[in-house]
Amino acid sequence: STHDTSAARGAEVLVASNRGPVSYEVREDGSLHTKRGGGGLVSGLSAIGPDAGALWVCSALSDGDREAVRRGVGEEGVRMLPVPADVHADAYNGIANSVLWFVHHLLYQTPLEPVFDAGFRRQWAAYETYNRAFAEALAEEAADGAAVLVQDYHLCLVPGMLRELRPDLRIGHFSHTPWAPPDYFALLPEDIREQLLRGMLGADRLGFLTRRWADAFTACCEQSVGGLAGTEVGVHGLGADADFLRERSHRPDVEERIVALREEIGEGRKAIVRVDRTELSKNIVRGLLAYRQLLDDHPQWRERVVHVAFAYPSRQDLAVYRDYMAEVQRVTDEINAGYGTPGWTPVLLNLKDDFARSLAAYRLADVALVNPIRDGMNLVAKEVPVVSDEGCALVLSREAGAYWELREDAITVNPYDVLETARALHEALSMAPGERAERTKRLSAAATALPPARWFLDQLNALRATQPG
Ligand code: G6P
Numbered sequence: 290s291t292h293d294t295s296a297a298r299g300a301e302v303l304v305a306s307n308r309g310p311v312s313y314e315v316r317e318d319g320s321l322h323t324k325r326g327g328g329g330l331v332s333g334l335s336a337i338g339p340d341a342g343a344l345w346v347c348s349a350l351s352d353g354d355r356e357a358v359r360r361g362v363g364e365e366g367v368r369m370l371p372v373p374a375d376v377h378a379d380a381y382n383g384i385a386n387s388v389l390w391f392v393h394h395l396l397y398q399t400p401l402e403p404v405f406d407a408g409f410r411r412q413w414a415a416y417e418t419y420n421r422a423f424a425e426a427l428a429e430e431a432a433d434g435a436a437v438l439v440q441d442y443h444l445c446l447v448p449g450m451l452r453e454l455r456p457d458l459r460i461g462h463f464s465h466t467p468w469a470p471p472d473y474f475a476l477l478p479e480d481i482r483e484q485l486l487r488g489m490l491g492a493d494r495l496g497f498l499t500r501r502w503a504d505a506f507t508a509c510c511e512q513s514v515g516g517l518a519g520t521e522v523g524v525h526g527l528g529a530d531a532d533f534l535r536e537r538s539h540r541p542d543v544e545e546r547i548v549a550l551r552e553e554i555g556e557g558r559k560a561i562v563r564v565d566r567t568e569l570s571k572n573i574v575r576g577l578l579a580y581r582q583l584l585d586d587h588p589q590w591r592e593r594v595v596h597v598a599f600a601y602p603s604r605q606d607l608a609v610y611r612d613y614m615a616e617v618q619r620v621t622d623e624i625n626a627g628y629g630t631p632g633w634t635p636v637l638l639n640l641k642d643d644f645a646r647s648l649a650a651y652r653l654a655d656v657a658l659v660n661p662i663r664d665g666m667n668l669v670a671k672e673v674p675v676v677s678d679e680g681c682a683l684v685l686s687r688e689a690g691a692y693w694e695l696r697e698d699a700i701t702v703n704p705y706d707v708l709e710t711a712r713a714l715h716e717a718l719s720m721a722p723g724e725r726a727e728r729t730k731r732l733s734a735a736a737t738a739l740p741p742a743r744w745f746l747d748q749l750n751a752l753r754a755t756q757p758g
Contacts, residue, residue: 299432300344302749304334305423305447306440307381309347311364313357321357323364327644329527329668330440333745346426348372348419368430370422380419381443382606383412388477389442389485393466394570394663395473405478413481417446420488424450431458436752438745439492441465446484449491452758461752462489463496463525466665467690468505471512479513486514493755494521496748498666499690521755525748526694528739529671538648538676546649550597553637554653559594559718562654562681564647564669566603567614567640572660572686572704573600574613577620577636579660579710584628584635587715592633594718597654599639599647614640654681656717659689660704666690670699671736680726682717684710694735698728 310331314322325331337343349355349369357363358371372380388409391397403409424447427437439447439462448460468474474482486509489495497503503522510517537543554560561580565571580596600617604610621638628635639646651657651673659670667689673681685692685699692701700713720728739747 298342299435300342300430301432301435302337302341302343303346303427303431303435303437304330304343304440305346305427305437305444306330307348307385307443308350309367309369310334310345311367312351313353313362314351315353315356321353321360321362327533329530329741329744332530332533333741336742336745337749342432344368344430346370346423346430348377350377368426370426372419372422376415376418378606379412379415382604383409384416385443386604386607388412389445390466390570392469392474392477393442395469396569396662397476399476403476405481420444420446421450423447424454427451427458428454431455433457434459434757436749437461438463438748438752446488447491449488452491456758459494459752459755459757460492461494461496461748462492463748464502464506464665465498465527466502467663468497468502468509470505471508474505474509475512482509482513486510490514490518490520492520493757494523494748494752496523496525498524498526499693500524501693502665502690521751523748523751525744526690526739527666527668527741527744529668529675529736530741531675531733531737532740534648534672534675538652540645542645543648543652546643546646547653550646550649550653554595554597555633557593558633559590559655560650560653561594561596561656561658561714561718562599562650562673563597563658563660564599564650565601567600567610567617568603569609569613570662570664572662573598573617574620575704575707575710576658576660577617577624578707579658579714580636581624581628582707582711583714584624586711590715590718591628591635592630595634596636596658597639597650598636599650601642602640648676651676651681652678656682656684656714658684658710658714659691660684660686660702660710661689662686662704664689664691670695671732674729674732674736677729677733680722680729682720682725682728683732684713684717691736694738695732698731698735 310326312324345367349358349371436459448462503524621636624636657673670691683699686704687701702710702713
């Protein structure tokens with residue numbers, strides 16, 4: 290096996306997350322194809338080097354992943370947990386994405402939801418089982434006194450469970466999401482609230498993306514469990530990975546897509562670009578409504594601008610996500626039918642995941658629209674300025690974590706206020722090229738202040754400086 294040596298002495302650094310750095314796909318001829326994931330955590334972990342004896346524990350999510358586990362195939366430094374599909378579905382779709390994600394992003398339509406019934410309790414039991422599988426695997430793999438960095442709302446109970454199994458470990462947990470304010474967190478049943486908070490407080494150190502989310506967590510602890518119980522809370526605002534982005538965005542596949550995209554947009558037209566998962570919290574529909582308002586209020590932009598909206602499929606097992614995607618499509622069609630002309634399609638909606646094409650859009654965007662209802666950080670706001678060819682005006686929600694780092698050079702909006710957002714789009718489109726380029730330069734500097742490698746190492750060092758337990 291690939292971790293024979295590390296199994297003997299155990300891993301010194303462990304990362305745990307629901308989604309891992311690789312996934313597998315079974316090809317028609319029965320062979321397994323490996324797909325490598327991206328993101329801040331992957332590049333952050335690579336910073337400690339391949340010889341550091343690091344191990345990433347994640348779940349086997351696809352059929353290919355489960356097949357890889359069955360065949361004993363694996364990447365060095367990655368252990369996939371074959372959690373039964375029904376347990377994973379209840380934990381991931383049920384609790385993580387329909388309860389915890391909704392609470393932290395304030396997404397409930399409260400006259401009807403949430404309903405905490407017997408079905409919820411069944412899902413909660415699965416969430417516990419799922420977290421226990423991680424805690425047990427980590428306990429088995431960790432060297433004496435090792436550092437364990439647990440990621441996100443999928444795994445809130447892991448620190449507490451792991452602490453009981455292995456009091457010698459240094460345990461950290463990082464939240465990539467916002468944290469709910471206490472009044473909203475109090476929607477959850479009292480015992481569940483306590484279990485979540487106590488689970489996280491099993492860690493030596495907790496990390497958040499902004500001071501705002503860290504303070505909300507602390508306030509929830511004060512309200513429900515009498516405080517932080519000696520757990521340290523730190524703020525680490527993940528930045529964009531400039532080296533990776535600059536290199537990747539100048540490869541031939543991106544250059545090709547720039548040519549194609551320019552053609553679709555049309556000669557001499559400006560582009561308002563957004564790139565998101567089709568995610569309820571991303572506020573894609575109000576973005577479209579603001580764009581329509583712009584065309585009403587400032588008809589001079591008609592035929593002179595295109596809204597290039599990337600809305601990649603996400604969490605499609607959940608009906609609300611499927612409905613939201615249909616609504617994005619419906620409003621797009623309505624705008625195109627109502628305003629389009631033979632030579633001009635006002636909205637170019639991209640529903641197929643194509644990373645190279647979204648990088649092409651980043652490079653040519655005149656305006657980037659980042660208007661989430663609420664967002665832990667939002668890396669799109671940080672990535673666009675880094676790769677922009679000629680400068681891009683950024684319209685940014687005040688509810689995104691990135692707001693606190695980028696507000697000075699962005700045009701900021703209340704994400705619910707469609708009229709304000711329409712005015713911001715007009716201001717962004719009208720910005721003089723010189724000012725736009727200057728602001729983009731400053732945005733790029735702020736966006737890359739804490740590259741993923743530093744972000745990861747800072748946390749590791751801070752965790753190692755704590756006293757275990
Ligand atoms: C957020 C979460 C991540 C998650 C990502 C994609 O950024 O903080 O943990 O991986 O969304 O969502 P998904 O459900 O597809 O993993």
